[in-house]
Every structure is written in structure tokens, then in C-alpha cells.
Amino acid sequence: AKAKIAVNGYGTIGKRVADAVKAQDDMEVVGISKRTPNYEAAVAHQLGYDIYAPAENVGAFEKAGMPAAGSVEEMIEKADLVVDCTPGGVGEKNKPLYEKAGVKAIWQGGESHPIAGFSFNAVSNYEGALGRDLVRVVSCNTTGLCRTITPIDRELGVKKVRAILARRATDPNDIKKGPINAIVLHPVKLPSHHGPDVRSVIPHINITSAALLVPTTLMHLHTVNMEVDTDCTAEDIKKIFSSQSRIRFIGQGITSTAEIMEVARDIKRPRNDMWENCIWPESITVDEKEFYFFQAIHQESIVVPENVDAIRAMMELESDGAKSIEKTNKALGM
Ligand code: NAD
Structure with missing residues (x-):
């Protein structure tokens, strides 16, 4: 079975991570989260992503013609691993949510090292992330x-x-x-x-x-x-x-x-x-x-393949970092 990945925060990094995960054959996107039904949410809907929203905003998505599949909490329940792509400093507040659901989590470089206790770069320390529950992909x-x-x-x-x-x-x-x-x-x-x-x-x-x-x-x-x-x-x-x-x-x-x-x-x-x-x-x-x-x-995209490799290491889909890098690159068309 493919690893089930949720992307919490669908902005500059989140939308790219979602597409990159979708391009791999050993993982899939179970949902993305947006807070408001804006233009980016509309595109996510068009692309076929299941959109999840804060419970109090679910109705607004329905009204905007892009019905949400459920609440952010429900999205997290469906996932093996959440990639948190919310703005720097916000990700930290989501940690209890992930812990409560017992899912693995990746944060981005806007959070500080202690949030996960392990900061990741594929070529530098892939093997250290094998099987880990919490990882931060550096900026x-x-x-x-x-x-x-x-x-x-x-x-x-x-x-x-x-x-x-x-x-x-x-x-x-x-x-x-x-x-x-x-x-x-x-x-x-x-x-x-x-x-x-x-x-x-x-x-x-x-x-x-x-x-x-x-x-x-x-x-x-x-x-x-x-x-x-x-x-x-x-x-x-x-x-x-x-x-x-x-x-x-x-x-x-x-x-x-x-x-x-x-x-x-x-x-x-x-x-x-x-x-x-x-x-x-x-x-x-x-x-x-x-x-x-x-x-x-290129600030908007360089960390995207790194997120895919971090997922692969944490889910133990591949034990060799060099092989994961090759697989990610190939699926992206790099
Ligand atoms: P962004 O502002 O483009 O996207 C953040 C997304 O999270 C948006 O969809 C926003 O609506 C949503 N969001 C905002 N507040 C939220 C909340 N309270 N709860 C849930 N969702 C919320 O941010 P970004 O540039 O994608 O950055 C995300 C992370 O990636 C940050 O840690 C940042 O430091 C890191 N990062 C950014 C870049 C870059 O150049 N943009 C590069 C590398 C790493």
C-alpha cells in the first residue's frame, strides 16, 4: 500500500510538496488543508485534491462551490504522515494535533530544530531519519x-x-x-x-x-x-x-x-x-x-524533493538515501 500523506497548509511550499508526492509511486496525497476558499483552494479543487478546512470554515467551502471533504482533524486521522507547510511559527502550534492522532510529522525550515529534534537534508543525513516520527526539513x-x-x-x-x-x-x-x-x-x-x-x-x-x-x-x-x-x-x-x-x-x-x-x-x-x-x-x-x-x-522549490525523501525515510519505504534521491528526481523529471 502507498504511504498516506496529508499536506497541512497549501501555500508556496505545500502546493509543490502535494504535487511532488502525487508524482511518486510509493506515496499518495490523502488531502490538503486550506483555511479559506480562495483562488489557491479553487485550483487545488480543480486538480482533484480533497480539501480539508478548520471545522468552523467547512461551510464556507461548500458555499464557494468547492465542498471540503472534512475538518483538518479528520484529514490528519486519514494520514500516516502529515507534512506541515504552514507559515513559520504556526507549525509548532499543530504539534499536539499530530501527537494526539499518532501520525508522523514533517515541519519546514520556518520552525526551529527542537520541534522535531532532527533536521533533514537528503544528501547529508537521510539514514538518520529512517523510521523517525518527527523531522524538520531545513530551509x-x-x-x-x-x-x-x-x-x-x-x-x-x-x-x-x-x-x-x-x-x-x-x-x-x-x-x-x-x-x-x-x-x-x-x-x-x-x-x-x-x-x-x-x-x-x-x-x-x-x-x-x-x-x-x-x-x-x-x-x-x-x-x-x-x-x-x-x-x-x-x-x-x-x-x-x-x-x-x-x-x-x-x-x-x-x-x-x-x-x-x-x-x-x-x-x-x-x-x-x-x-x-x-x-x-x-x-x-x-x-x-x-x-x-x-x-x-530557488527558494520556492529547492526543499520540495527533500520533503519527498524525508517521507520515504520516515516511512521506511527505502533504506538507501542515494536510491531515494534517484527515485524522487526521476518521478519529478529532474
Ligand atoms: P505560505 O504563506 O506561502 O503558505 C502557508 C500556508 O499555510 C497558506 O496556505 C496559509 O493559508 C496556510 N496557513 C496560514 N496560517 C495557517 C494556520 N494558522 N493554520 C493552518 N494553515 C495556515 O508559506 P510558505 O512560504 O509555503 O512557507 C511554509 C513553510 O516553509 C515555512 O516554515 C517557511 O519558512 C518554509 N519555507 C519557505 C520557503 C519559501 O521560500 N517560501 C522556502 C523554504 C522553506
Whole structure:
């Protein structure tokens, strides 16, 4: 039987996770939750998802012509595992709900590490999530960093990482947040939370980070510097990165995130999603045992395949992380 997955919170991440789960042959979506019958709920209804709502709002869905299948509690009862995709800080309030129903749960990077006691990145610690009841899939930026640090650490040994993150101000569908004309120190006090967050996945890594918010909705841009234990060339680094299925090399005249998003459109990715870290191989520069590179991270989609792998590990559908990654990628068309 397929693993029964519920998606609680159908926003930027939730809608993508639902579609990605649906694309796999060993798991299925038993329902998604929306609070109000808005335009996103209407599309979910059109796509054939069973919509669940807070009990007091079920009537409103009926009235809007997209009848809800039941309450959020009823959705959770039907599931083996709930992927909580509510806004950061809200997910924590849902924990008692999941515990009461005895279902497994995944939270996203907007929650902090202790909520699950295990922070996940497929290439870094898949095996640690095997059979676990509670997992947190780390944020887009932390995922982007872990995907590059782990393979370099395994091949060359990472002594120290320094990362500067230019973060997209908000997501493309967001009409409320800025900045629209400023670069904002986010936060002023260093390091930013990203370095410490990487250590929630790979605790032995020495890493510091700084982050700026920039007025764009198209991807984050990382400048990453790593010091390694072993002599290496740019070719060695490229070879390590090119062995990673969730790293894509960017070049051919591309010097911006806008052009990467155009590639995603051109290759007909769903919602223009770019699930891979986009690294400019030309930027990889080695100086003694230290190297630099640029990578762009598509905030809306990079954690989506990671959620699928986390489900597979927690449900013990596959014991080998590399095999799960391959299976997820293939089903998505990566
Ligand atoms: P979002 O605001 O796009 O979506 C959240 C969804 O939850 C919406 O459908 C909203 O209606 C619903 N919701 C709001 N309040 C709720 C409540 N009290 N109970 C139930 N549902 C509620 O948020 P998002 O960007 O998808 O982020 C979800 C999580 O994923 C956060 O932890 C965030 O930090 C993390 N994340 C976001 C991004 C990103 O760039 N958007 C990237 C990686 C991780």
C-alpha cells in the first residue's frame, strides 16, 4: 500500500510538496488543508485534491462551490504522515494535533530544530531519519548550503565555511512584503541564523554566515567560501559538484537569477521550479586550500524533493538515501 500523506497548509511550499508526492509511486496525497476558499483552494479543487478546512470554515467551502471533504482533524486521522507547510511559527502550534492522532510529522525550515529534534537534508543525513516520527526539513538556504558542504566534506574535509547570502525579499505571489527599494541587513548582528542552522544537520562543520535582503523575488544568491583539509584544484571541486544530481551547472552567458528562471520556464518545469542548486562552475576559484563559488537557490522549490525523501525515510519505504534521491528526481523529471 502507498504511504498516506496529508499536506497541512497549501501555500508556496505545500502546493509543490502535494504535487511532488502525487508524482511518486510509493506515496499518495490523502488531502490538503486550506483555511479559506480562495483562488489557491479553487485550483487545488480543480486538480482533484480533497480539501480539508478548520471545522468552523467547512461551510464556507461548500458555499464557494468547492465542498471540503472534512475538518483538518479528520484529514490528519486519514494520514500516516502529515507534512506541515504552514507559515513559520504556526507549525509548532499543530504539534499536539499530530501527537494526539499518532501520525508522523514533517515541519519546514520556518520552525526551529527542537520541534522535531532532527533536521533533514537528503544528501547529508537521510539514514538518520529512517523510521523517525518527527523531522524538520531545513530551509531553502540551509538546504542549498548542505547540498554543497556535505560532498566536499566527504571528499576533501571541510575546515571552515563562510557564506554571504543575498536573499530574495519575498516570494513572487506576495503583495505585502518588501523591501522594494533597499538592501536590508538581515540581521545586523552576525552570524545570520543560516550558519548555525547548517550545524543542525551537519554538527561538525565550522561555518559562519551573513545575510542581506535584496529587492527581488527571483532566487537567493550565495557567495560561498570553503577552506578544506586537502590540496585541490578547481577541476576537483567541479568533479565533486557534478557528481551531485541536485546540483546544476549554470553558464552559457547566464550572469543572473532572472536568466536561470528563464531556463526553468524554457525546460517547462512546473511553476518554473528549479529544484537544483545552480552553481556557476566558472566562479569556482581555488587559492591554496580555499575556494569560492556563486550559487543561486530557488527558494520556492529547492526543499520540495527533500520533503519527498524525508517521507520515504520516515516511512521506511527505502533504506538507501542515494536510491531515494534517484527515485524522487526521476518521478519529478529532474
Ligand atoms: P505560505 O504563506 O506561502 O503558505 C502557508 C500556508 O499555510 C497558506 O496556505 C496559509 O493559508 C496556510 N496557513 C496560514 N496560517 C495557517 C494556520 N494558522 N493554520 C493552518 N494553515 C495556515 O508559506 P510558505 O512560504 O509555503 O512557507 C511554509 C513553510 O516553509 C515555512 O516554515 C517557511 O519558512 C518554509 N519555507 C519557505 C520557503 C519559501 O521560500 N517560501 C522556502 C523554504 C522553506
